[in-house]
Amino acid sequence: VEGSVEVSDADVWVEMDVTDLVSGWVQGLYGNEGLWLLAAGVEQYWSLRSREFEGGSKAPVLVVRYTE
DSSP: OOOOOOOOSSSOOOOOOOHHHHHHHHTTSSOOOOOOOOOOSOOSOOOOOOTTOOOGGGSOOOOOOOOO
16 A cells, blocks of 8 residues: 545545655566555445546646656
8 A cells, every 4th residue: 555545525636645656666666557546445436537537627637746
């Protein structure tokens, strides 16, 4: 588990810091197998939008901040 976040409302942005995971990919410590998002203890149905979502501003965004 690289991180977790509690989602308490629908139709909201969710942010998660995966810096250590991506750093390991860049350093070659382990292969980039992507991210797996898992819901636990959920009694409601949640859906996540993919990059193919055509809803304009609600499509997911990956923000990468780095330093040299």
